[in-house]
Amino acid sequence: MTPYAFLAEVLSEKYDVDPTSISPEATLTELGLDSLTVVELLFDVEDEFEIEIPEERATFETLAEAAALVEELLRAKGA
Amino acid sequence: MPLRRTFITGIGVVSPHGDDLNDVFDRVFAGESSVRKVPVEANGSSCDMLLSPVDFDPGHLIPRLSRRFMARATKMAVVAAHHALEGSGLLVSGAGPAEAGVYIGCGLGGSDQLQDHYERFLADPPRSLSVAGALRIMPSGPASHISMQYGITGPNVTYSIACVSSAVAIGEAFRAIRHGYLDTALAGGAEAQLHAGALAGWKELSVLASEHESGAEASSRPFDALRTGMVLGEGSIVLVLESESAARARGAELLAEIVGYGASSDAYNLTEPSPEGQARAMRLALDDASIAGERIGYVNAHATGTLLGDRVEAESIRDTFGSHADKLAVSSTKSVHGHLLGAASALEAALTVRMLQTGRIAPTANLTDPDPECDLDFVPLVGRDAPELEYALSNSFAFGGSNATLVLRKVMAS
């Protein structure tokens, strides 16, 4: 599953975000996530893809940016 | 059966300021902080945290062999119970009063044992597990071991209600005596979760204080405009409660009287407190004591130093007391000893007892720049004489929205 697809699924299934509002340009704040929930979401991503997101890199705003970061970390892991 | 009066006849402490209550109180009254920067080891790496730890050595009070089966919180509780029983004159040949009840508050239980258990279980390959791990982990350890060590065979109850645990333990023990179910109870709390695993969880809640520019000791700042959060502590405090007739029959020294207890829930939000729920607990406690709010001279606040929590409590105190709030002295001793979680209420009740006995009110330390939104007399920086002090309130308000208030009264010369 691609990082974006995973994010979309977790957001709607676990965090009860309305699936119709999920899009690559959507920001986490727009989707109604507070700061604690964002941290929880990052843990879900880290667990799923077996990566660690360094705190200083967690500056993305949109889902597309988040997905891109995950893809980058996956490539670095594979390398 | 008529309702019976309940007195405190002994107090034992194992606290960040030491284990002699009179000395502990003198330090708290002087505004002396026990908050330190402590390196916390976590599998190879070390990180400094602001904590209020206990320099604990059970010494001869717990046989070496027994220690293996005891979590840290349990060991502290057994020692605190010893001091309480000894101080009250109820320790006879190493045993306590057989029919007494044991009522203890404990938030997390054997959390050091739990960390050890999972370190072994999750190791690759898994290491062998310690035999009695399951028992040492549960919050009932402290109460169980007090009962076993001192041969106490009355009811044994552990309350695990986060920060109100020991307030409820003391309150329910008070009720049990009042209604004649018991003559004597050991009531208090025990908490020891200042190790890496549990602290990792607390860090993520964004409620812990950051270090003040003046250093660790200045970092717990309830009601101050520059407060940044709470400092976690550990310890165990046990009070001996007795019915009036039992205490007088044996000529016990009466330290203070418990006259009221009230509890409520916010049913609001897991981490945000509600002023309405807190005010209800205070009013219930006052009603339970059959006294008007105007009789209260001092409130030992829950206030942990979080931005929101302290503000909500200031509001709820004002709601409860109306115009009398302007005449109240309110202080948070967490400013010097930190937040002992499941043992917090018991420590604060013990300190409030000393205040009633000595007619001296301990200050809120580090309160140099009062938050304008917290508008009460918080006894800033310097303790105060209060010879007229007769009734005091002690508040505890927990995550998950539990609220508990105790009303204590000075022992009046008859």
Next chain:
Amino acid sequence: MRGRRVFVTGLGFVSPHGEDPAAIFERLFLGESAIRTVRTGTPEMGADVLLASIDFEPGDRIGKADRLLMARAAQLAVVATRNALEDSGLMAHGRGPEEAAVYMGCGLGGAEILQESYRTYSARQSRRVRPTTIPLIMASGPASQVSMSFGIRGPAHTYSIACASSSVAIGEAFRSIRDGYIDVVLAGGAEAMLNDGSVAAWQGLGVLAKEHADGAGASCRPFDLERTGLVLGEGAATLILESEDRAMARGAHLLVEIVGFGASSDAHKLTEPSVDGQERAIRNALEDAGLTAEDVGYINVHATGTPTGDPVEIEAIKRAFGPAAQAVAISSTKSMHGHLVGASGALECGITALALDKRRIPPTANLTVADPACDLDCVPGVGRDAPDLEVALSNSFAFGGSNATLVLRRA
């Protein structure tokens, strides 16, 4: 002794035998076991364990957002309480009585979260854990979530006294109503510690049953010669306790009356129960109820199936009851639902209430050849009608030596 009368006006379960009280009781009466061999752990590292587990799915009874802050035990408690509120007629627009109290027993709390949290912690360089960790692991989670889910604003107390947790919760709830502090209490317990890390800790105690030749369902055998230990279970049960006046005023159905509660400690050894302590709890309960041993027709015992524990309780009953011990029927329903630890007292009190109401006594399953030391009437195999049943006891005797006995009477 004194005070106001207290009635049970509703029951709610999430148990190894299901959620519907009548169906649960019927299955127990027939001697049907809910104990299975369950594969626990991870795909890489698992074990087959005898457990009374629940295939639990809250569905839309708990919203997704709410679930984030509820460990399994809390979810079980919320659903059991929902069932109880509905059963009692006290549910109004998704909320319970605001002035009620919540008194819950819970031995550990968010056990599976604890394990996951330590796994996360050790796996990550950052040594960070999820923000929800502390709220999720607290033993007070079930009570706190029940309070929030149903808008309950009275005190919410959590009792964490190992196997005696929910009996003491119910006992103190009973006292708080009897003594006039509150009119209605949601009292019970919840436990979900069947994650492999918790089970491993119990295995370390050497008290878990081995699989019997006749299979998983035959493996929990209280009082039987071939018993080898206890089987852990999970679940939640909530009883609605109400003052007589309040229950009558609203025309509530009165299921049973709670008439007494007795508690004691062994002050003995951590894993060895004491006859004296258990006997005292039973005597205290009867005295509290103003009743004698001759009044009691049934005891739902604590007996878990451990070789050393079961005979101690038999001896305690004999001493507390004297000759009347020979005339009372006793059974361990743990033989079928396992040991729910912090929730055991509540589940078993609920079953005892149903037994009184129906005048039918559930059996001790798997009791084929009784241990000579367990020589009372233990209702072996299948249940029995008890047309004269008026009063019953429910015992919970914990590791660490806390003993609690509740006395129930037909309403």
